[in-house]
Amino acid sequence: MPQDDLMPIGAFAQRSGLTSSALRFYADSGLLPPAEVDPVSGYRYYGADQVARATVLRQLREIAMPLAGVEAVLGAGADAASRLLDEHVARVVGDAVAAQQKAAVIRSALGAAPGLPVAALKGPVLADAVEQVLTATAHEPGLPVLAGLRIEASHEAVTLTATDRYRLSTRTLVPTEPPTQTWAGTVDGDELRAAAAEIRRSPLVRIEAVPHGIWFRVADREDRHCRLLSEDFPDYRLMLASLGEVTTRVAVSKDLLLRALEEHPGERIGLDVADHGVNVVSGDGEHPGIPLSATATGRALRIRFELTTFYPAVSTAIGPDVMLDLRGHDQPVTIRSADRGDLTTLAMPIKADHPA
Known part of the structure; x- marks a missing residue:
């Protein structure tokens, strides 16, 4: 050279x-x-x-x-190098999760305060609820609490809540054994998501609160620990209490609505609601709509959403039909199961002239 x-x-x-x-x-x-x-x-x-x-x-x-x-x-060539990278990252992540679990065990062995029983729930039901509600989380710099899931136990129920400021999902579960006392904490969403697979395979899961974390106690399997987040969770109850009156209500097939959202081009979608049903249109109004048969009551309404906000809210709904409670073109819409109301999601619309 x-x-x-x-x-x-x-x-x-x-x-x-x-x-x-x-x-x-x-x-x-x-x-x-x-x-x-x-x-x-x-x-x-x-x-x-x-x-x-x-x-x-x-x-x-x-x-x-x-x-x-x-x-x-x-x-290696490009494909083999990519596979090797994926395998390495999977090992690193697995090692980190194992280290977190071992650290939690060590903390317990060092004489930490005894755990506080929170609730007992069916594992598959709890895992489903966790995965549904976690769709409303987000990783925002400086706001780690938006990646967390709020767990609240009362004497009658256990409520799971998450919000990314554009969506809010909440689901209420009936425990297999009534909680003896109230408790609330915000759990790290990533750790909870990783624990969901183990929780799902357990017929019964007992939630136990310890300083800075919670344990999911399972029979004949490895218990899972998740950290608690110290930041204050948003006051979602105040937001729910301040919601305006529902002016339009729509019941529509979940599968048909999801298919229409998938087929429509663009990052923003709109719903035109009238007596005859719902027309799913693109947010910019440049493409023809997809009419859906639906039961609609109340006044006609045109409302627009970001696809990334609206689609997950619909896809996680329980049952074959969804109910949309609309309050106006600039107010949060409530998305819930038409026949089961224990999973509820709020989604924020956007202005019709929202910049691209």
């Missing part, structure tokens, strides 16, 4: 983001040998065409991939 195309190790370190010592290590290990080594001084020189390989090498090490894995990825 012409000398003008080579750069000394210091310059290459700046280009690649690797330290000089790391470059020497990777050269000695055979992962990134220099293009040339001065036979007299021993100085190492690298070519510009090696920057890309060095950058990928650095990125792989940043996600804690071992040297053998790095070598395999660098030597």
Whole structure:
């Protein structure tokens, strides 16, 4: 290689983001040998065409991939490299979850206060409810509580609630044994989502509160621990209490509505409600609508939604039909099962002239 195309190790370190010592290590290990080594001084020189390989090498090490894995990825084609990356990430995530569970066990063994029994619920029912309500969570910088799920136990019921400020989902469950006292806490949504599979396979799950977390106690399986979030959960009851009067009510087939939402182009959709039923239109009004047979009462209404807000609210509804309680084009719509009201979702509409 012409000398003008080579750069000394210091310059290459700046280009690649690797330290000089790391470059020497990777050269000695055979992962990134220099293009040339001065036979007299021993100085190492690298070519510009090696920057890309060095950058990928650095990125792989940043996600804690071992040297053998790095070598395999660098030597593989695109499809095989992608598979190796997925396998590595799955191992890292699995190890992190296992570490969290072991840490929870260790905390219990260190003499923490005894757990407080919260409620006993059927595992499959609880898992379904968790997954349904968690669709209304979001990861927002500075607002970790929006990724959490609120659990509230009263003497009669257990209520699960989540909100991302554009949706609010809540479901009420009847425990198999009435709770002896009230309790409330906001659980880390990611950890709860990971625990749902284990919960689903357990006929009975007992929820037990401990400092900074809750345990899901299951028979003949490994108990699961989830952290509690310290931030205040939004006052959703105040929002529910301030909802206006329902002016239009629609009952429609859930499957037909979902199919119409899937078929319509665009990121925004609209509902035109009249006596004859519902017309699903695009949010920009540029595409013909899809008419749906529905039972509609009240005044005619045109309302618009972001697809990412409205679709999950409909898809998680229980039963073959959904009920839409509408209060106006700029007010939250309540989406619930037409025959079972224990899962309720609020979805915020957008203005008809919402910018693209």
